[in-house]
Amino acid sequence: MKLVFAIAAVAALSGCASVMNDSTHPMKIETLTPDGKAICGAECKLGNDYGSITVKSGDTAQVRRSSKDMDITCVSSNQADAKGRAISRANSGMFGNIILGGGIGAIIDHNKGTAYTYPTWVQLIFGQTRIFDRTDEKDGMPLAGRQPEAAAPSAAK
DSSP states (O other): OHHHHHHHHHHHHTTHHHHHSOSEEEEEEEEEOTTSOBOOOOEEEEEETTEEEEEETTSEEEEEOOSSOEEEEEEOTTSOOEEEEEEOEEOHHHHHHHHTTOHHHHHHHHHHSTTEEOOSEEEEETTOEEEEEGGGOOTTOOBOOBOOOOOOOOOOO
């Protein structure tokens, strides 16, 4: 009887992020010129290991959650491409699985991607590549991102 109860308890606790989070979440995409002027309507392609979607800048897209980062490219006439990478970070559902002992649920949610979230509002800049990490987000504010670090010079031989 105790074994049946233990199995039922583990089953109830597993998949916490799957219960708490949908497989998608909203991400607002904005594009700016290098001098900060907003350009709406640029064609933006967002893609991760689950596929890609297209959205116009200025709009909000429902993006598929994943443990993998998301690449973003926006194009507009008379502008150099705006590129970005949205970093995937574990969300509270993953931590809930770990804290409540739902190791099986953590594995399931990791594999399904529901334990992860991307930034919710990003601003890409034409002619630049930016990195967007949701740990830098401030509530209600767009994330300007940062430029990728330059590759380290190789050691002299």
